[in-house]
Amino acid sequence: MKYVIGIDIGGTNIKIGAVTLDGKIISYIAKKSRIFKDKKSAIKNLIQSVESVKKSLKENTLIGVGIGIAGTVLADRGIVYQSPNIPELEGIDIRKELSAKVSYPFFIDNDANVFALGEGWLGNAKGYKDFCCITLGTGVGGGIVIDNRIVHGFDGTAGEVGHIIVEPEGAPCKCGGRGCLEAYASSTGLIRMAKQGFKTEKATALRKSCKDNAKNMSPEIIAKLARNGDVFCRGLFKKVGHYLGIAMTDLVNLLNLELIVVGGGLSNAGDLFLETAKKEMQKRSLKVPGKRIKIVTACCEEAGVVGAAHIALKGIRAL
Numbered sequence: 001m002k003y004v005i006g007i008d009i010g011g012t013n014i015k016i017g018a019v020t021l022d023g024k025i026i027s028y029i030a031k032k033s034r035i036f037k038d039k040k041s042a043i044k045n046l047i048q049s050v051e052s053v054k055k056s057l058k059e060n061t062l063i064g065v066g067i068g069i070a071g072t073v074l075a076d077r078g079i080v081y082q083s084p085n086i087p088e089l090e091g092i093d094i095r096k097e098l099s100a101k102v103s104y105p106f107f108i109d110n111d112a113n114v115f116a117l118g119e120g121w122l123g124n125a126k127g128y129k130d131f132c133c134i135t136l137g138t139g140v141g142g143g144i145v146i147d148n149r150i151v152h153g154f155d156g157t158a159g160e161v162g163h164i165i166v167e168p169e170g171a172p173c174k175c176g177g178r179g180c181l182e183a184y185a186s187s188t189g190l191i192r193m194a195k196q197g198f199k200t201e202k203a204t205a206l207r208k209s210c211k212d213n214a215k216n217m218s219p220e221i222i223a224k225l226a227r228n229g230d231v232f233c234r235g236l237f238k239k240v241g242h243y244l245g246i247a248m249t250d251l252v253n254l255l256n257l258e259l260i261v262v263g264g265g266l267s268n269a270g271d272l273f274l275e276t277a278k279k280e281m282q283k284r285s286l287k288v289p290g291k292r293i294k295i296v297t298a299c300c301e302e303a304g305v306v307g308a309a310h311i312a313l314k315g316i317r318a319l
Ligand SMILES: [Zn+2]
Pocket: 162, 163, 173, 174, 175, 176, 177, 178, 180, 182
């Protein structure tokens, strides 16, 4: 039996799994990506992670490693070009750095692209050939699949759904722009919006839950209050849905997709904003593609690991 390792590096968590050739995860660990202090510690940490998962495998059964990274990744060259949520990885020729220390073939792509591949291989997009995955986490990622292939674009930077502009003069985004979806529909965007109203009367319940300290806020606390009917917190998720729906309209009108899969940590609160997003999209989109599109949540949080394994398997077969 042979295996590949899939690594999914997001702005908050790193998920690592040993995966069989038919996509089953046989060993899995998750840790915080804030353990990266700088470039050197990031590389060291990634190698340690590979080695620790490898220990669970029989000798000589590991054949390659696939990595999905939150940021602009030049996939065919293995370089992380821009990563606003994991700046320690910016500018690193990650494939070269890792290959210099460990002898397996490494394959790299953007984290939302590998997430989309995982969903398409074994998840909720299985059987669909034109779809998009939107990952709502620390930031907002996107992976667009057309005719069963990830759309990389000329430089490899395509699919950045998080930087679709939904409010032209809106909130600043980490990318340097303004009014991007990521500034509203990510966990950091949700917290930013909550902070704006934190001191007002309407946020009384939220302040109480956070012991009057905005730093204690989390998407989970806001979601819990929203489910209990708190008007302020419900309003925050309505805003997430509103802006997500605007971005979805652009995707639907531009690409006439069959399916949009919504994943990432914030999608755990999908019951609080997906209906709003769907309504917003239906209201704004062209009739035929707007009627055609299905919107579902992701199969599982491990889709990124499975998708990262997929790029390794595909890469090895292409060697
Ligand atoms: Zn942006």
